[in-house]
Amino acid sequence: MRILVTGGAGFLGSHLCEALIARGDEVLSLDNYFTGSKENIQPFLQHPRFEAIRHDIINPIDLEVDAIYNLACPASPVHYQFDPVRTVQANVLGVTHMLELARRTKARILQASTSEVYGDPQVHPQTESYWGHVNPIGIRSCYDEGKRVAETLMMDYHRQYRVDIRIVRIFNTYGPRMAMDDGRVVSNFILQALKNQPLTIYGEGNQTRSFCYVSDMIDGMVRMMQKEKFVGPVNLGNPEEFSVLELAQKVIALTGSRSKIVRKPLPQDDPFKRRPDIRLAKEKLKWEPRIRIDEGLQKTVAYFSKLLSEGKQ
Ligand code: UDP
Secondary structure (H helix, E strand, O other): OOEEEEEOOHHHHHHHHHHHHHHOEEEEEEOOOOOOOHHHHHOOOOOOOEEEEEEEOOOOOOOOOOOEEEOOOOOHHHHHOOOHHHHHHHHHHHHHHHHHHHHHHHEEEEEEEEEHHHHHOOOOOOOOOOEEEEOOOOHHHHHHHHHHHHHHHHHHHHHHOOHHHHHEEEEOOOOOOOOOOOOOHHHHHHHHHHHOOOOEEEOOOEEEEEOOOOOHHHHHHHHHHOOOOOOOOOEEOOOOOEEEHHHHHHHHHHHHHOOEEEEOOOOOOOOOOOOOOOHHHHHHHHOOOOOOOHHHHHHHHHHHOOOOOOOOO
């Protein structure tokens, strides 16, 4: 199989490329390197079944492929809010271009959607049937509404043109190869703890998230791509829920850090609670996360310690 991974040099994209190469597929990574990095794909850049192209999906591209994983979009709030218009365009123009490519080549296409389609949810845990609670005009809307319209485009290409689609809704995921400047809670806390700097809790720290280790997420995505007669959307995430304060305490304990905790203002529209209901993924994909938070955090701490010891900041 010749598989296109858009966002292939990103955090999830690079792990996905690696897993697909290991399975024997031919992998084409496409990335504009806004948040992705060449270092992420360095380990397999010379592999004979891997190829990388610099391209932004907001412009059309014509390729011959058998399957498409569409991951291209900045996913961390600091990055998707940097150029919000472009974030919307990645999800409208970019997704349309990928769907046109899928339509012409008859490739199956999997869209990396997000728990953000549920917004600041009023139903807990979140099931796929929940329509969400999203501010259409806030600072997170470029991503939330962008990803929602991306799902709409996927469903309409499926109904109107019979494009073979899959939709996964990805909940918070962490692990090695997260960008150091990602601004996410897991990478921020680990880096702050390793540098003995204060851990920055936004708001009171009683907002919750559920953190999935990257290898579990990739496994779920590949299973969904292979699943017949099920388009989704399906939630992928780890249902173990922690408050941001609990996470800070865990990271401090795990790293043996001298860091204290400081409070910063809570960003606008920051969801208060988030936990996936993964019954559908269990039933349809026989999937559930295997890596518990302590093990996953240890692996991520080891990754960031190595980067810091190499002088990266
Ligand atoms: N957060 C925090 N300190 C940080 C970074 C994030 O307290 O240094 C909080 C943030 O306000 C949110 C949660 O952690 O409530 C998860 O934030 P992240 O940006 O990782 O992901 P998302 O909000 O997209 O789930």
